[in-house]
Amino acid sequence: MTDESPLAQLTPRERVLVPAVASMSLVVGMWLGLWSVPEKALAVPADTAEYGGVELAYMPVPTVFLFVTILILGAGAWLSWRSWRSTQKWRASDDKNRKKRSSD
Secondary structure (H helix, E strand, O other), X not given: OOOOOHHHHOOHHHHHHHHHHHHHHHHHHHHHHHHOOOHHHHEEEEEEXXXXXXXXXXXXXXXXXXXXXXXXXXXXXXXXXXHHHHHHHHHHHHHHXXXXXXXO
């Protein structure tokens, strides 16, 4: 067993793909979970002051789901981009070192 972190054991390609796939899977699971709930379960009593009482209001998609979706996908894209940039920097420095060694 090594003392390296699990992320250090991943290839550069896996470091880019893991955040992207994880964020997309989380969003798809969240939406499928919402859609798997029966319609009647979401018809909760809501205060309707305009009409002078309380009635059942069906809210098919909570407003927060849209913001959470954007936040999760944005975070996954940013983490993937950051991993990709670090991979590109590593490749550029490795290419420079390789050129230096070959000229010697």
